[in-house]
Amino acid sequence: MSTTPLSAASLDSKARAAPAQRYVQCASPTGLHRMAYTEWGDPGNPRVLVCVHGLTRTGRDFDRVAAALSDTYRVVCPDVVGRGLSDWLSDPNRYVVAQYVADMVTLIARLNVETVDWFGTSMGGLIGMTLAGLPGSPVRKLLVNDIGPHIEPDALVRIGGYVGKRAEFATVQEGVAHAAALATSFGPLTEEEWTEINAPLLRQREDGAWEFRYDPAIAVPFNAVTPDAAAAGEAALWQLFAAIEGPVLVVRGERSDLLSRETVSLMVQRGRSVKSAEIAGVGHAPAFLNVEQIALARQFFVGGALAS
Structure with missing residues (x-):
């Protein structure tokens, strides 16, 4: 299996390939809902x-990431319910x-x-950590991007300051810029990169204004968590993380306010193969838009284990 490093040219070429847009019907205690997902690569892989x-x-x-790894994988990228092109929940x-x-179990089926x-x-x-830690889990390898069992309280306060807050924009460009302002810690991205990842977050209403696609009600359970419930x-x-049997790579942003180095260290210590x-x-x-970050993911998923 080839592990040739990605070049900027090959990445741009792959990125032009369009994915298939698909849906799967899922269930909750209050009814059925559709979850959207994009699929890249050979559907028979x-x-x-x-x-x-x-x-x-x-x-x-x-x-x-999907375009770059679709030479090896069938890559499936769902919109979690309440986001993107997926349905909103009644409860x-x-x-x-x-x-x-x-x-996700329904999707994998x-x-x-x-x-x-x-x-x-x-x-x-x-x-992913929750699913991977369950007995009989279908998850073979797990890359965890800037999250752990312990989340820093200041980050929760920051997220709570914007999640679920309604906003409207005169143009899609205004919405893209607003979403970029909320996510400046993603990295020093170009204007084109911000448009690439933020435009799908927006939809145009019948009155011509633009708004975020996600259901503002996703904030309801987020804001209802008590200290006891969080603990x-x-x-x-x-406990679930410690039970994960397959290889795990925990990626942290150097300036992350959500995942501390101390938590990463504990994850390495408590996990089986982390x-x-x-x-x-x-x-x-x-x-994970630039060549170096995508190469890190490729090395883990395709090129074998990382050095300690």
């Missing part, structure tokens, strides 16, 4: 990489990791494969 985004983002954050209290894990590899950014990493959830997630990497010059969370 049994080697599948699932890429799952952060709290208010979409699966289109992974377009470059906002179901916007929780347990529901998201159930939806639709893909008709026994195992998957997983790339999860922030919330997508929480979903219990963290303890449960540490390595870590830190990306200089960025915070929460590395965007």
